[in-house]
Amino acid sequence: DAKTTQPPSMDCAEGRAANLPCNHSTISGNEYVYWYRQIHSQGPQYIIHGLKNNETNEMASLIITEDRKSSTLILPHATLRDTAVYYCIVRRDFNKFYFGSGTKLNVKP
Amino acid sequence: EPEVTQTPSHQVTQMGQEVILRCVPISNHLYFYWYRQILGQKVEFLVSFYNNEISEKSEIFDDQFSVERPDGSNFTLKIRSTKLEDSAMYFCASMKMVDQPQHFGDGTRLSIL
Numbered sequence: 001d002a003k004t005t006q007p008p009s010m011d012c013a014e015g016r017a018a019n020l021p022c023n024h025s026t027i028s029g030n031e032y033v034y035w036y037r038q039i040h041s042q043g044p045q046y047i048i049h050g051l052k053n054n055e056t057n058e059m060a061s062l063i064i065t066e067d068r069k070s071s072t073l074i075l076p077h078a079t080l081r082d083t084a085v086y087y088c089i090v091r092r093d094f095n096k097f098y099f100g101s102g103t104k105l106n107v108k109p
Numbered sequence: 110e111p112e113v114t115q116t117p118s119h120q121v122t123q124m125g126q127e128v129i130l131r132c133v134p135i136s137n138h139l140y141f142y143w144y145r146q147i148l149g150q151k152v153e154f155l156v157s158f159y160n161n162e163i164s165e166k167s168e169i170f171d172d173q174f175s176v177e178r179p180d181g182s183n184f185t186l187k188i189r190s191t192k193l194e195d196s197a198m199y200f201c202a203s204m205k206m207v208d209q210p211q212h213f214g215d216g217t218r219l220s221i222l
Contacts, residue, residue, distance in 0.1 A: 032208055043113075043200050043213035044152060051208075087152075096142065096165060097211060099152035 004088045009104040012082075018075040020103050022088030025069040031092045033064060035073045037084040038102070044087065047073065078107045111135040113214035115201050121220045122191055130186045130217045134203030141184045142202040142211060143176065145169070152200065158184065188219075196221045 005023040012018040024033065034049040048055055048062045050071075055062045061074040075082055085102040114133045122128045134141055143155040156166040158176055175187045184203075188195055198218050202211040 034210060036213075038152070041146070041148075041198055041216070041218075043202075043215045046210040046212060049210055096154040096157055096167075097144075097152075098154065099144075101151060 003098070004090060004100055006086075006088055006100065006103045008101060009106065011106045011108060012075075012078045014080060014107055014109050015077055018073075018078040018082065018105055018107070020073040020075075020086050020088075020105065021070065022072070023070045024088070024090050027068050027090050028092070031090045033062065033068075033071050034089045034091060034097070035060070035062065036087045036089065036097075036099075037082075038087070039081075039084040044099070047086075078105075080107050080109065083107045113201055113203055113212050115199075115214035115217050117217060118215070119218045119220070121222060124193055124221050125190050128188050128191055128219065130188075130199050130201075130219070132184045132186070132201030132203075132214060133182055134184055134201065135205070135212055136182070138203035138205045138212075140164075140204040140206075140211075141176075141178070142204070143186045144200045144202065144213075145197040146200065146216075147197045155186070155199075191219075191221045193221050195219060 035047040036044040038044045048060050050062045064071045085104050087102040089097050116131045141158040146152045154167050156170045157164045173189045177185050198216040200213050200216045202213045204211045
């Protein structure tokens with residue numbers, strides 16, 4: 001499975017958009033990009049995933065570059081409850097998830 | 110919305126004792142996983158299970174560990190003789206089909222004394 005690179009931490013003002021980048025330059029053609037978050041020691045929470053096209057759901061938007069070597073998770077209006085560690089994961093088929101260190105997002109009032 | 114449920118939320122066990130962690134995956138899911146997270150560290154894969162057999166396991170998942178799906182609803186992780194270093198959060202996850210997301214439970218905190 002391709003590995004990912006994320007900044008260790010980011011700050012965002014409450015109410016503003018949070019844009020979390022992820023680099024996955026070794027991604028292969030059949031690997032999906034998944035985003036999860038973990039609040040304190042709770043179980044990882046699924047946010048969104050995609051293969052090639054941009055995706056949007058009620059939680060977030062996922063922008064994948066045309067060459068698929070990087071992606072951005074967008075939380076359109078961050079709240080204090082969005083403070084968490086965000087993980088970008090690439091995976092093929094039913095394989096395991098490899099969790100890196102993620103990005104610690106601090107949403108500030 | 111259906112959830113993965115794990116019991117107990119916290120388990121305290123003496124070193125050397127056997128422990129069984131229980132999970133009820135989402136009902137129509139076919140793929141099952143266990144992960145663990147030692148305090149302050151990354152989430153680590155332990156084992157995946159499909160069609161009543163282990164499909165992949167990590168080097169952490171040694172002979173002291175076993176998994177079972179004893180009936181149509183439960184998925185268990187057994188540690189035969191616990192060690193201090195087994196203290197961690199253990200997360201169960203399930204997935205409906207390939208290329209779909211895994212859904213995680215809220216974990217069992219295992220404390221070995």
